[in-house]
Amino acid sequence: MQITFQQVEYRYSFNTPFEKLALQDINLSIPTGQFLAVIGHTGSGKSTLLQHLNGLLKPTEGLVQVGEHQIKAKQKAKSLKSVRQKVGIVFQFPEHQLFEETVLKDICYGPMNFGVSEEDAIRRAKELIVKVGLSEEVLNKSPFDLSGGQMRRVAIAGVLAMNPEVIVLDEPTAGLDPRGQREIMDMFYELHQEKGLTTILVTHSMEDAAHYAEEIVIMHKGRLKRKGSPEEIFSSADELFEMGLDVPDVVRFQYQFEHKSGKKLPKTCLTIEELASAIRTVSDGGEVL
């Protein structure tokens, strides 16, 4: 599902003394099936941007096009519901949205809101609970008896159960242990490839952005600062530091290596293997520094 932003501007509390410009001049196009990462400092407008993807916020100016649906100011709520089925959002700390008596019912809540039959919803729940790394027995437990990490997985299953074509992830791994983070991200990546989902990941983790994304967008003070492949984005580390952002460990190593050795590597490396072989090409016979 192709998504485009045209001249989008958003102001919070429009027409009150609290009015605050959160987004301006956003032009962005996300082709079907892309894995896009959105990075930016706290308050840069990342979360505001993603809420436009399914009409939770409507632009005060400009237009968001999701597939054949348009989202603009003064849009009727009814026409937005069909967008919401196509675009699933996993919010930050999604475990806060759990409410049902059992995990099964909670996972079925989303799809049944969109008119999926109960049988179908249950079938999806059984399939997804395994997908997110839990066992089927969990389905009959109360979500509030689970651990934080398990609750997170249940909540994610609840969003996936809607069978969205676009999945938006707002820091889906915040607060999880490193292993849990890796597992969840790998799961999303697998789903992305398996189902050809368009995936939009809002993250603070430069490692994740470098590792999973095909394209990265940098948000800064409500504007779209840059867009490019991970190599392009991370090749200008100085610019990122200036915006208070970080680079992945590997890139940082390369950055410091180049500064200390005075030698320029042929390209920006994103994995340790790439970096090692790149260093090998510039260092002849072990004399690097």
Next chain:
Amino acid sequence: MMEKMIFGRYVPAKSILHQMDPRAKLLFIFGFICVVFLANNFVTYGLLGLFTFSALILSNLSLRFIIGGLKPILWLILFTFFLHVFFTKEGPVILDLGVLSVHEEGLRQGIFISLRFFYLILVTSLLTLTTSPITITDGLETLLNPLKKVKFPVHELALMMSISLRFIPTLMEETDKIMKAQIARGAEFSSGPIKDRIKAIIPLLIPLFVSAFKRAEDLATAMEARGYQGGEGRTKYRLLSWHKKDTGALVVLALLTVVLIIFRG
């Protein structure tokens, strides 16, 4: 949705009302609430109106914002108005609609009661609009201090108040967040038949309760961990200071009272 809400909201700005001592403002409001009931004819209601609007101007807040924020209350005022208009059966009939008739006294009552309502809401909103919650509680605590003599838990009450005020925005934010999460999962809060809408609240309320209790527990733990013991021997970071304008405000209120008593019918 709640962006336009003005009740209980503080809008930082620079104005005489913002700089006034919270104690003066609290006393003033308390006095005003009593004084409003003195008015009983067009002159006195007019005076009160003039007074309320000057206060509004002194607050330096955008009129459009305040009027916009009062909109939800407008229905309540209109309801009161019509209730009085149609159910007071005194004085000569001025309009006869068959089943319903409007009497002169009814119309008068309707106008007066609605005005009284309007003034009260406006002035009390001005208090919260121009005073930060923490200052209100500080003021209240000092004003209630004498009650300590009769073992009234003044400090605890003030603490409870400031905690609840402090968490209103947090809860609003949380509500907004959970609402959005459920809307993203296909919930509909603002359309569909009433029955469905009431049902739609459950997915909002349960997570909200869960997080509110969790927050309360965390706060209690944090306070205990830092050895919080209540008001005994506790000093304040912000000190209240009474200025001439605070005395002035109370004098103005006293004058208003006198004038109202003179002009009331």
